[in-house]
Amino acid sequence: MLIGLLNIDWGVITIMLPLAGGIACVLWPAMSKPAGLISVTGVVLAIAGLGWRIMENGTYRHAVGGWGAPLGIDLFADGLSLVMLIMTALVGLGISFYAKRFFSPCDAVRFWPIWLLLLAALNALFLSADIFNLYVALEMTGLAAVALTALTGRIDALGGAMRYLLATLLGSLAYLLGVVLLYHDAGSVDIATLAQRIEPNAAVWTALGLMSAGLALKTALFPLSFWLPPAHASAPAPVSALLSALVIKASFYILLRLWLELFGAFAEGVSMLLGLLGAAAILWGSLQALRQTRIKLLVAYSTVAQIGYLFLIYPLALVSNGMAASMAAYLAFSHALAKSAMFLAAGNLMQFGGHDRIADLDRAVQRLPLTVAAFALAGVSIMGLPPSSGFVGKWLLLDAAMSQGRWDLAVVMIIGGLLAAGYIFKVLGYAFTQAEVPHDARAVPAEMEWAALLLAIGAILLGFMAPQIFALIHPDLAVNASEAGTVWTA
């Protein structure tokens, strides 16, 4: 019985289940809420099964329809994929419970099928082992995300969605050109095969440039982040949370994979460039966030800044210490939890006051304590203060920076933390005070408050789970607390 469970192809289920759920939502619109929640919960269980299988049997590989690479489609999952899948499932679950109460019946009918399609696409993406499948999943992710942004049909949402659509199509196109070039050069789209075959020549360098630029555009790496604030700020709160927490991680993940397996060995200069852009993103995004007077735009610019930290991994960890995969997965997970909590909390504040002007929060701390607590806890992680996953992530980056003598990057990270504290506490300070003109407030359903709070608590608790996350990605690392401090030996 147990062995039977172990051998189920959990990976296939994580893709097929939300697809089936999405189709069900289209066929029976009245059932979309239960169909959606059941699908998402099912995906969480399937990923638990997949994780169990990976821990028992090591890396997961499944040839769809029995045709293996290079002819057929392979599903593949290692520790890095697994952490990304867990992140998607847990954050997705929290946002789903929020969305259950957030959308009017009319919007809900449109939200659920698209969200389930997005979930299937994300899972497929994290389970792909070849660059063409990655393209297909990336394109699906992008289109579903654009559709979600435009969901309400309000004029500002449509404007944001249009910019977003252009950016995401351009990004995928550049990536696809890179795929073609690599296929032409090395005769395969399978990453493992490519890794053995490619040599740094003109075609590979061109592919590298195109793919990196396309993916950086989709991940909104500064200065290619122009599309993100309007899109993320104008979307409905659960959609903003999905976009900021999960969707940008998809393109980031592909870029990381390419770098880990294909380009990292010879493109050190480009790594340095990505790191510099990341540092610029931290400063620019944080300064912009500090200038905002509306919460959702503030949170969106904070995402621009936080993406910068993810890209510091390229100069700091990719070349040298072999921790790039685990650090990237950990940082992405941490940001996903904190940022989704923050957008959901912002959504609650908007529903509560009918606006998201920061100076007008009008004693939200007393009237909406769980939401403000969610915002505060998520904020602690975003500004990188202990005890939180944001602190651990920042410590890992700082440690890498100091041991490589990258003072410039260390100073940027410290300043980024200070700026983040500035914009987070700007919101929290006004949550304590009374507005000049008191407003009538609308009630916020308890589930929406708790969804935000639980995600934020997740961001804090993840701070105590770094050893476990790292062990998922590097099973060969032994972690023991000892007299002299923890020993992490390969």
Next chain:
Amino acid sequence: MDGMSGNAWLPLMVVASALLPGLIIFGLPEEKVRLRTVLNLTGAFAKIIFTGWMLWGVYHGYQYEIRVAFLPGLDLALRADSLSLLFIALSSVLWLLTTVYAIGYLEGSPHRSRFFGFFSLCVTSTSGVAMSGNLITFLVFYELLTLVTYPLVVHRGTEAARRAGQIYLTYTISGGALLLFGVIWLYSITGTLEFSPQGILYDLDTAYYPALIAIFALLIAGLGVKAALVPLHGWLPEAMVAPAPVSALLHAVAVVKAGAFGIARVVYDIYGIDFAAELGVTGPLAALAAITILYGSLRALAQDNLKRRLAFSTVSQVSYITLGVAIVGPLATIGGVVHLVHQGLMKITLFFCAGNLAETLGIHKVREMNGVGRRMPWTMAAFTLGAFGMIGVPPVAGFISKWYLGLGALESGENWVIPVLIGSSLLNAAYFLPVLHRAWFRDPPDSWPVTRDTVRDLGDKETAWALLLPPVITALLALFAGLLASAWFSPLEWVQLIAQRAFHHP
């Protein structure tokens, strides 16, 4: 040398004794006054019991330690040694008294669940700071302390409170950033952050010395914000907008003490006092402390607002601890470290009394205090004891601190400290004696400035019991800490144990 099995959990229990009640209290509805009070007091008493248990153990040579993997190469470690227990004992006694006081002070006011929740978290972080076994654990709790005190500072929710909160955070978070930078730099050189009796740096190559001096400056700057070293003290007088129990807590137990305690840890257990002296960093630190002592007293002279006067007095008095730490020698160490307790007892008395004057009679300014000794004799008697202690009048506790600091300075040949101590005592007298003179020897006005509607009707009682007992008890503790300084249970005796262990390595 571990105790019996299960003892490793004691440090955790001390932290949990404040954490768990705090978390439950957050969820309590506002009107559950009795349950909240029971939870608060249970936690406070439990902490005292666990602390007493560990005091006994550490006195007999046991060590209590618990650790868990946190980061590559770093653990979260809680450890009770003699220095941490000094701080823990102080915080557990004062937590109990401040809780009683806060219950009386906030009676009937809104948002008490939030207040007591964060109050407990504040005590939790202080316990963590005290028992940190390494610098990373210290950093975690030190920053947590910043975060959980912020809602207490802005508790009243006024625009003034919000501004004070912003100033408080600007200072403390910037300080935290400097501290983080120093810690990570240190870690990149040493590969360990464990506190150890001789420090962790003495066998490093001399090529690292310039870096170590720079790191010392960063660490002290980061810690100096909370310890209110000049010029990093600006947040402290501003934070006076908070309710009186918060001021008492910030000034006597939690925030400023966390800073001073951190300086002691860095000097003794990271650098090692001998190595720090060899590096030449103790002299500038002592000078900075001396400047702060004099500057704080000078500024206190000019304040008419009673709480602000006390705040600048804190700036000055906390630096006695730093001064004692920075002078190399066992006697100065004793004087500095024992002041951790003495200043706590005396300053909390003064703040309790200031709170009583404000709550009962609406008195906020020194010039409103004429004849108040006749209306509130017990409160002003406690205040007088506290003030005499601050001045250093024997036999109150403050005298013992100053005596050992002076002896220590002479022993180490740092004769310049003596005029600083004398000057500071004169200044202390100059800003406290006029207050006492007004209170005891001037005639009371026809009516008290009772303006706030929170001031309650107490009949002919001096004030509510919950407000009166805590300052009277802390004043007596401050008196007996000095009077019975040579008894086996006095703070001084315990500090001599600490100094013995710091200066006589086996």
